[in-house]
Each structure stands twice: as C-alpha cells, then as structure tokens.
C-alpha cells in the first residue's frame with residue numbers, strides 16, 4: 001500500500017513538473033507558454049517521456065525546438081507529437097476563420113504575402129484555402145502555378161476549388177478575363193466576392209485567406225462588410241506613401257469593427273549579397289512606428305529578396321523554394337495563428353450577415 005502511494009505521489013510530482021516546464025515555454029507565439037489543456041497524452045516510461053500535444057493553432061514545426069527544450073529541462077529523453085486542432089467554432093459554414101489580407105497601396109506584395117502565408121499555415125498543420133478577390137489584378141493563380149486551371153462543378157451550381165499543395169484555391173481570375181474584371185463597379189465587385197465565397201465547395205477549413213483588392217475605397221469597405229471575417233492583416237512597404245495608405249486601411253477596418261491581427265512590412269530591407277549589410281532602401285522603422293501608433297502588432301519585416309520574387313512569379317511553393325524565406329513565412333504564420341487564437345478567445349468579433357446584394 002505504502003509503495004503504491006509513493007508511486008502515485010511520484011507520478012503526480014512528475015506531471016506537475018512537466019506542466020511547470022511547459023508553461024515556462026513563453027514566446028511571442030506562446031504568450032502563456034504551452035498550456036496544460038493542450039496535453040492530450042503523457043506517459044513516463046523507463047526510457048523517457050512520451051508526450052502528445054494538441055495545439056489550437058498551426059505550429060507543427062515547433063516540435064524539434066520544443067523537444068530539445070523539454071529534454072534539457074527534464075533531463076530525460078522526450079518523444080513529442082504535435083497535432084493541430086482549432087476549437088470547433090466555425091465563422092462561416094465549415095470554415096473556422098476567414099482572414100482578410102489587405103493593403104492601402106497596390107504593388108506592395110499583398111498577394112505574394114497572402115499566398116506564402118497560406119503555404120506556411122498549411123505546412124504548419126492548418127487546413128487552408130485562399131480566395132483571390134483582387135479584381136484589379138488576380139495574381140493568386142500565377143503565384144500557385146495554376147493559371148491554366150479551370151474550376152469544375154459537380155452540379156452546375158457550386159464550384160470545386162483548385163487544389164495545389166493541399167490548399168484550396170479560388171480566384172476571380174479563373175472565371176473572368178482580367179481586362180473585364182478591372183472595369184467593374186463597386187456592387188458588381190462585392191457581389192462577385194460573395195458568389196465566389198458562397199458558391200465554392202470549400203469543405204472543412206481552419207483558415208480561409210482572402211486576398212483583397214488594394215485600396216480603401218467603397219469597394220473594399222463593402223467587401224469587408226459582407227465577409228464574416230475573424231480579422232485582417234495589412235501589408236505595407238516602409239515607403240511614406242504606402243504607410244499613409246496602410247493607415248487608411250487601419251481606419252477602414254476600425255470603422256467596421258474588424259480586429260486587425262497585425263501589420264506585415266514587406267520589402268523591409270535588402271541584404272547585400274556580397275557583404276551581408278542590411279540596406280533600408282525604402283526607409284526604416286515606418287512599419288514599426290505605424291503599428292505602435294495604432295496599437296497593432298508588427299507581425300514581420302520581410303526583406304526584399306530575389307527568391308521571393310522568383311518563387312512567386314514561377315508558381316513555386318516558398319516552403320520548398322527557399323529555406324531562408326520559408327523560415328520568415330513560417331514565423332509569420334505561427335504568429336498570425338496565435339494572435340487569432342488569443343484574440344478570438346478574449347473578444348467576441350462582430351457577426352456580419354452575408355446578403356446577396
């Protein structure tokens with residue numbers, strides 16, 4: 001009896017120690033550490049610990065760093081598995097979150113950022129879709145290398161998305177020649193977005209990224225109001241003109257009470273290929289200053305990099321095309337998933353009703 005008690009106490013203290021060590025693993029992505037509710041399974045054997053975590057946002061690649069940390073802290077070998085499972089709350093049909101990616105100014109790299117973020121969220125364990133609503137220049141098909149694809153329909157009412165790298169893709173560019181789309185007026189544009197969203201068979205998704213048309217006018221405002229989004233990301237470059245337009249984007253989302261998940265400063269700097277020096281071609285601190293002025297997180301400062309341009313123009317996946325840039329987008333995806341998770345838990349976002357007009 002005494003032996004069983006002792007063993008029971010030992011098991012409990014091992015578990016308590018594990019929780020303490022997990023909770024101490026704090027970072028930008030894990031502001032509260034690894035929470036004890038995420039522990040799905042834990043066994044202590046003679047040859048070490050086996051631990052299964054279920055984390056509510058897409059962070060699969062944290063596995064090796066976390067394993068090293070646990071091994072060091074607990075002084076024994078750790079076999080860790082991570083499953084990504086978001087809470088069963090759906091913002092739209094079987095889609096858990098819709099994220100708008102917007103920019104005030106055109107050409108700042110919004111579509112590239114939206115596409116690579118989708119690829120990184122998927123690689124990190126999320127089920128991901130991307131909806132290209134950029135009527136002025138739908139470039140998502142090109143970035144994914146599926147520009148010649150044509151969505152099929154099983155019943156002539158709904159469309160199947162194009163699937164590439166496990167990501168469901170739908171684009172205004174699959175359906176309308178670019179020269180027709182650009183002359184659309186506001187109501188037509190927002191109706192097209194509605195149709196693409198509503199009539200695509202998205203299936204079950206954790207994250208649906210919407211690549212918005214650049215700008216902050218009536219078209220973008222109407223679109224924003226008609227999509228039941230969880231939050232928005234704003235892409236800007238450090239140039240004054242782009243920052244001024246990004247500020248208008250922040251004002252637009254504030255006007256409709258849509259949480260801004262953060263700001264991504266693209267083409268932030270250029271690393272000299274010879275000496276490695278950071279050159280701030282378009283200016284410095286602009287994104288950080290804008291973000292802190294408006295109390296929104298600065299998610300990433302993505303460099304101006306030839307691999308990014310080539311990968312996006314050649315329709316490749318950034319996760320396989322460039323290790324260095326992949327790391328940037330993975331960090332970005334982890335932070336976006338985390339911010340979305342904690343923001344959704346602490347605030348109730350406005351529920352926007354979709355109508356057909």
Ligand SMILES: Nc1ncnc2c1ncn2[C@@H]1O[C@H](COP(=O)(O)OP(=O)(O)OP(=O)(O)O)[C@@H](O)[C@H]1O
Pocket residue numbers: 103105106107108109110111112113134136137139213214266267302303304305306308309310312313
């Ligand atoms: N960080 C970067 N480094 C190098 N090239 C980049 C980077 N980001 C984007 N680009 C390139 O810049 C060009 C414009 O990018 P993209 O189409 O994503 O911009 P956009 O903001 O979506 O434009 P628009 O608003 O006009 O649709 C593309 O050729 C893309 O490859």
